[in-house]
Amino acid sequence: MASSNGWLILTALALGIAAGVGASALGDGWRDPAIRWASALGGIWLDALKVTVIPLIVALLISGIVGGAKAAAGSRVAGNSILWFVVVLTGSAAFGGLMMPLLLGLFPLPEQAAEALRAGLAGVDKAAAASSVPTPIDFVRSVVPSNIFAAAVNDQILPLTLFTAAFALAITKIDIPRRANLVDFFQAVEQTMLVMIGWVLWIAPVGVFGLAFALGAGAGASAFGAVIHYVLLVMLVGLGVTAAGYLIALFFARWSLRDFARAMIPPQAVAISTQSSLASLPAMVGAARGLGVREENSDVTLPLAVALFRATGPAMNVAVAVYVSYWLGIELAPWQLFAGIAMASIASYWAVSLPGQLSFVTSIAPIALAMGLPVEPLAILIAVETFPDIVRTLGNVTMDVAVTGAVARKTPSPD
Structure with a gap:
C-alpha cells in the first residue's frame, strides 16, 4: 500500500476524532444520529475487511509452509536458518504476551481517560466476545475441530489454523505434480485476496x-491521548525485540556489541527511512560480510529472512491484541493469552513481505479472534500503524543480521 494512503488514513483518524469531539458538544438530536450514521459507514468498511481474513489465512499458511519446507530441504544453511526463525518468532510472541501487560501495569492510562475511551467504544459487542471465551477444558477440547467449515463460520481461528497447518504439511508429502497444482491454486487465492484487501484499504x-x-x-x-499511549507502548515492545537482536549477536554470533552496532548503522538507516526490509537487503548483506559472515551463508539466510522472518511481528501483534482487551476493559484469562501467543507464533510462520497496513490486517485479526476479542478496534489502530511500522522494520533488520551471524557460526565452512 502506498505510503501516501497511509498518511491519508492517519489524517482521517485525526479529523474523525476531532469532528466527533466537536459533535459531542451538540445536542442529542444532532449527535446521536451522526454517531449512528458514522458507525454504519465505518462498520460497512470493517465488514468488507473482515470477510477476506479467513480465506487469506488459509492461503498464506499453505503457501508459507510448503515453501518453507522446500527451502529447508534445499540446504543445511537454509534448514538451520528456518529453525532459528521458528525459535525466535515463538519467543517473540511469548515476549509480547508478557511485556504488554507489564507495560500497562507500569504506565496505565489515567482512569478518567480509560473510562471515557470505553464509553466511546460502547458500540463494540463485548458480550459476544466474552461468551466466545472457553473454559480451560473447553479450550483444550476445541483445538482439533470436528467440522472445519463450522470452525471457519464461527471464527474459531486457532483450530482452523492448526488444521490448515496439518493440511499444508500433508501437501508436502504427496507427489510433485499434484502438490504443484494445490500450491498454485492457493497462491492464486492469496494474490486475489491481497488485491481485494488493497481495494478495501484504498477506501x-x-x-x-x-x-x-x-x-x-x-x-x-481522551481518544487522542489513548491513541498516543497505544503507539508508545507497542513501539516499546518492538524495541525490546530489537534489543534481543543485539543479545543474539553477542552470545550466538559472538560479535562484540560495538562492532555489531557500528555495522548495523547503514541497514538501520535504510530501514527507518523506507520501512522496508527488502529495500534494506543490500545494506544488510554488506553489514553481514563486514562482520565476517561467509558469502555462502549471507546469500542464503538474508534473502530467506526478508521473505519469511518478521522477528518483531509476533511480539507487537500480541501486544496490540492485549491492548485492545485493555481498551475494552476485558480481563484476559491465562488460556486466552496462551491462545494469542500460539496464534501469533503460527501466523508469523506464513508472514510475507507486505506493507504495514496489509500485514496489520492479515496478522493481528486472527490473533484477536483466537483470544475471543472483537476486531472492531483494529480498524482505528490501523490508522496509526505508520509509526509502529518504523520500529517493526528496524527490529526486523537488526534481527535478520544477528540470526545470519548465529547461523553462520553453527554452519561449518565447506572448505
Missing part, C-alpha cells in the same frame, strides 16, 4: 473517519 480513509468520529463523540478528547 480506508472513509471507513476510519466514520469509526473515529464515533470514538471521538463518545470518548471526547
